[in-house]
Amino acid sequence: MARGRMLLVEDDPALSELLRWHFEREDFDVEHTPDGDEALMLAQETPPDIVLLDWMIEGLSGIEVCRRLRRGATTANVPIIMLTARGDETDRVRGLETGADDYVAKPFSPRELVARVSAVLRRVRPGLAGEQLAFADLHMDLVAHKVRRNGRLVPIGPTEYRLLRHFLEHPGRVFSRERLLDAVWGRDADIEPRTVDVHIRRLRKALGTSGGTELIRTVRSAGYALDDETA
DSSP: OOSEEEEEEOOOHHHHHHHHHHHHHTTEEEEEESBHHHHHHHHHHSOOSEEEEESSOBSSOHHHHHHHHHHSTTTTTSOEEEEESOOOHHHHHHHHHHTOSEEEESSOOHHHHHHHHHHHHHHHOGGGGSSEEEETTEEEETTTTEEEETTEEOOOOHHHHHHHHHHHHSTTOOBOHHHHIIIIIOTTOOOOTHHHHHHHHHHHHHHHTTOSOOOEEEETTTEEEEOOTTO
């Protein structure tokens, strides 16, 4: 069984073949394109589990592809690793601020890149490891769409469910209201950022019905995070 679907966006034929060989050997299903416009189309049609994205490619630039993927309702949560010969710190920061989960400068070892991909998937998409997401005493069944805390079923609405799933897939990471809007509602949704606060309150109330410590932490001037401060 494949470990996941990878979209490889790289216009160097030799490097593309090398990376495809290494990742297929690690049981990834690899789809390749050298073109940014096609990459965006492929990702929107069937969101991959991870994207390896070169900065300098045909069509749309890698940084613009990254930006648009983060704005898409179906691709906002897809992990993205930028590949680039641009090793300047300013470029690395720009890539990460655009939404990339990691940044690998060329030249690199394919074995190191495989390890970086595995690390990002473990950190960003733990749900790929099975049909359950868990944090502290909180468990989400992705098949049954049920949430339990301390073993007790938590009554939760569909929007709060999507919001909680996003937090569970990124434990400890702080998200601004705008990033949560993009990830949960989609960039095109005509919703005020303060709407996030309403659903955060509903989510906290639902989780509180089963006892335990507060898991949704407010980070002043930054946003919200799933964090067990007692751990």
